Amino acid sequence: MSSPTLRRPEMRPRASARIVDRLMRGVLWAIALGFIVVLVIFVGAILRQGWPVLNWGFFTKMPETLDAGGGIKPELFNSIYLVGLSLAISLPTGIGAGIYLAEYAGQGRVLRFFRLCIETLAGTPSIVLALFGMIVFVQTLGWSFSIRAGAMTLALLNIPIITRVTEMSLRGVPQDLKEASYGLGATKLQTILKVLLPYSATGILTGVVLTAGRAFGESAILVFTAGTNVSSHFPDFRLTSPGETLAVHLWYITSDGTLPDAREIAAGTAAAMILVLLCLNLSVRLLDHGIRKRTR
Amino acid sequence: MDPAETRHSLPSKGPGSLRFLLDRGAHSLFLACALVVVALIAGILVFLSMRGLAAFLPLASNTGRVLSLREVFLSADWAPSSDRFGxxxxxxxxxxxxxxxxxxxxxxxxxxxxxxxxxxxxxxxxxxxxxxxxxxxxxxxxxxxxxxxxxxxxxxxxxxxxxxxxxxxxxxxxxxxxxxxxxxxxxxxxxxxxxxxxxxxxxxxxxxxxxxxxxxxxxxxxxxxxxxxxxxxxxxxxxxxxxxxxxxxxxxxxxxxxxxxxxxxxxxxxxxxxxxxxxxxxxxxxxTPAGSPWNNVLFAMGLLLYLMTMGIILATRRLGQRGSA
Missing domain, CATH: 1.10.3720.10 (MetI-like)
Structure with a gap:
């Protein structure tokens, strides 16, 4: 026996509205499933094209310039080396800036200004960072196309991401932990180093892995700063040698067109990159899982 | 302001001790890191402007003729080898x-x-x-x-x-x-x-x-x-x-x-x-050779992209303010 007011027609959606509702639910499911299909086709196509190329020789041979059958050994090395170097530059800076924003900048105008700058740097297209790196490192400092010019410019890409991740992780630390530390007489620096950073380490690490993935895949910046050649030695740790990475190699051989097997090499390189990124993604999952477990 | 400010300055060993000096040093260090970002934003603008605007200024480093803003930004005629840069x-x-x-x-x-x-x-x-x-x-x-x-x-x-x-x-x-x-x-x-x-x-x-x-x-x-x-x-x-x-x-x-x-x-x-x-x-x-009008105009395009980015970030700021108002 429901009350009469509940029977009023407008309290129940009209039939047409219910049909639209059903329809739109279907549309939303379809769009979401569509993106899953896109991803599956994408990764599937890249891996299927590249799979036959991926063998031990492909990873351990030097690249060829005119003949078929080259490998990607120095490119793989350069990719890892450049990502490592750029992180070595951007981690201290980014974490320092993140600490400043979370712990020293207050809540007012200073914070807003710094956030605006970091958003701008994060939003700057990598081709613009490439131009900047080319003017400053390659030309003005005379470093030419080299590992060091590439690493410095790549660091510019990383800094805003690491800053943001650090700031957000530090802000996630419970207030009572901080207060307990101050209450025990710790200075701000002691609190940051011994309480805040250890607590947020996993969060920051997740961000660092994501940043590494982004730097690993970056090409526009490195074409104009690290160049499209590799050193003839291996392994070549010198900061002045040219440092073509996997991503740049992939772009260069498809646009240059002197290699007879450019298609196969490109497919293999793309597949190798996807595999590396899948591994990075998996490790982020595991880290994330670790965080959830601990905070529960 | 921050209650922590007052709390952590309560001396346990005296404000002159090493850890308080370190504490102050760290503040400057972290500020310096944040200022790096600001310097980068400004640096990118300055360096891209230097190269990008060179096309329109009668500078000694230019190897070609001086272009007008109009012939670059309001023309779609791109033929660098015959000196047209729209x-x-x-x-x-x-x-x-x-x-x-x-x-x-x-x-x-x-x-x-x-x-x-x-x-x-x-x-x-x-x-x-x-x-x-x-x-x-x-x-x-x-x-x-x-x-x-x-x-x-x-x-x-x-x-x-x-x-x-x-x-x-x-x-x-x-x-x-x-x-x-x-x-x-x-x-x-x-x-x-x-x-x-x-x-x-x-x-x-x-x-x-x-x-x-x-x-x-x-x-x-x-x-x-x-x-x-x-x-x-x-x-x-x-x-x-x-x-x-x-x-x-x-x-x-x-x-x-x-x-x-x-x-x-x-x-x-x-x-x-x-x-x-x-x-x-x-x-x-x-x-393209550095200093040529061709090269300079390409940097001007980079500058334009950078200014667009800044415009976009400022626009999102505006939108955000409207959202919270």
């Missing part, structure tokens, strides 16, 4: 490819965010987050190679009787997939920030799920949704490599679209090899 067709190209990408990416991104925050069951939520994380993590050259070896041949054989398919359509479809994760994740933040009472109120008044989404939640989240779309737009305008690999790199595309008569206008627009600001930079910068 970049309008590249601006038009950038805007076209971005616009086309947003046409699909904005609605589908926002609706996906709606789906993930409001409709999807738990497992689907987790799956969609994973999918978006992967899509955003794929490097632009890999998107490019996919377009080059998979999409272009497919479109060309299916729709175009094997004539080349490079141009805006394929470039924009790749860009769509590249910017959707940005739009989805920011839109999800927008929906999650809405008070639950809005949705509950609408449902309690007897609206269907969709009515609540369409008439209440999307309008309420509009400023932040627009921010999401604008940031997606920023990513699309700045993307270089993926677009360069599939768009065909033809600086004279505007006149080709106008003159060609063998196809319908829309088809011509979608499938004529074209060029954008970023693709021209990738294509031509390595081959």
């Amino acid at each position: 970049i309008l067709s590249f601006v038009a190209g950038s805007l076209s490819v971005t616009g086309l990408a947003l046409l699909v990416a904005a609605p589908s991104g926002i609706l996906t965010a709606v789906f993930v925050t409001l409709l999807a069951p738990g497992w689907m939520k987790a799956l969609m987050r994973q999918v978006m994380d992967l899509l955003v993590g794929i490097p632009s050259v890999v998107y490019g190679i996919f377009g080059l070896t998979f999409l272009l041949p497919l479109v060309s054989s299916k729709w175009l009787h094997d004539s080349p398919a490079s141009g805006f359509l394929v470039a924009a479809s790749i860009l769509t997939v590249m910017i959707v994760p940005t739009i989805v994740s920011l839109s999800m933040d927008a929906f999650e920030a809405l008070p639950k009472t809005l949705d509950e109120g609408a449902l309690a008044l007897g609206s269907t799920r969709w009515q609540s989404i369409w008439r209440v939640l999307i309008p309420a989240a509009r400023p932040r949704l627009m921010t999401a779309v604008v940031l997606g737009m920023g990513r699309a305008i700045g993307e270089a490599m993926a677009v360069q690999m599939v768009i065909g790199n033809n600086p004279a595309w505007l006149s080709l679209v106008r003159e060609a008569t063998d196809r319908a206008p829309l088809m011509r627009f979608l499938f004529t090899p074209a060029a954008t600001l970023t693709t021209e930079l990738v294509q031509e910068l390595p081959n």
Whole structure:
């Protein structure tokens, strides 16, 4: 026996509205499933094209310039080396800036200004960072196309991401932990180093892995700063040698067109990159899982 | 201000001791790190301006004639070897490819965010987050190679009787997939920030799920949704490599679209090899001598891209303020 007011027609959606509702639910499911299909086709196509190329020789041979059958050994090395170097530059800076924003900048105008700058740097297209790196490192400092010019410019890409991740992780630390530390007489620096950073380490690490993935895949910046050649030695740790990475190699051989097997090499390189990124993604999952477990 | 300020300065060993000195030093060090970012923002502007504006100034370092702003920014006539440097067709190209990408990416991104925050069951939520994380993590050259070896041949054989398919359509479809994760994740933040009472109120008044989404939640989240779309737009305008690999790199595309008569206008627009600001930079910068007007104009294009980025970030600030007011 429901009350009469509940029977009023407008309290129940009209039939047409219910049909639209059903329809739109279907549309939303379809769009979401569509993106899953896109991803599956994408990764599937890249891996299927590249799979036959991926063998031990492909990873351990030097690249060829005119003949078929080259490998990607120095490119793989350069990719890892450049990502490592750029992180070595951007981690201290980014974490320092993140600490400043979370712990020293207050809540007012200073914070807003710094956030605006970091958003701008994060939003700057990598081709613009490439131009900047080319003017400053390659030309003005005379470093030419080299590992060091590439690493410095790549660091510019990383800094805003690491800053943001650090700031957000530090802000996630419970207030009572901080207060307990101050209450025990710790200075701000002691609190940051011994309480805040250890607590947020996993969060920051997740961000660092994501940043590494982004730097690993970056090409526009490195074409104009690290160049499209590799050193003839291996392994070549010198900061002045040219440092073509996997991503740049992939772009260069498809646009240059002197290699007879450019298609196969490109497919293999793309597949190798996807595999590396899948591994990075998996490790982020595991880290994330670790965080959830601990905070529960 | 900060209660911690006063608390941590309570001396336990006296303010002159080492740890308090370190504490003060650390403050400056962290500030210096933050200032690096500010210096970079300013540095990029200064260096790009130095090279980009050189084309328009009578400087000693210039090897060619001084250009006027008008002949560069208001002309689509790009023929560097015969001294004509109009970049309008590249601006038009950038805007076209971005616009086309947003046409699909904005609605589908926002609706996906709606789906993930409001409709999807738990497992689907987790799956969609994973999918978006992967899509955003794929490097632009890999998107490019996919377009080059998979999409272009497919479109060309299916729709175009094997004539080349490079141009805006394929470039924009790749860009769509590249910017959707940005739009989805920011839109999800927008929906999650809405008070639950809005949705509950609408449902309690007897609206269907969709009515609540369409008439209440999307309008309420509009400023932040627009921010999401604008940031997606920023990513699309700045993307270089993926677009360069599939768009065909033809600086004279505007006149080709106008003159060609063998196809319908829309088809011509979608499938004529074209060029954008970023693709021209990738294509031509390595081959131009420093100090030449050609080289300077390319840097001016970079400066234009940078100013667009700044404009976009400031626009999102405005939108954000309107949202909180």
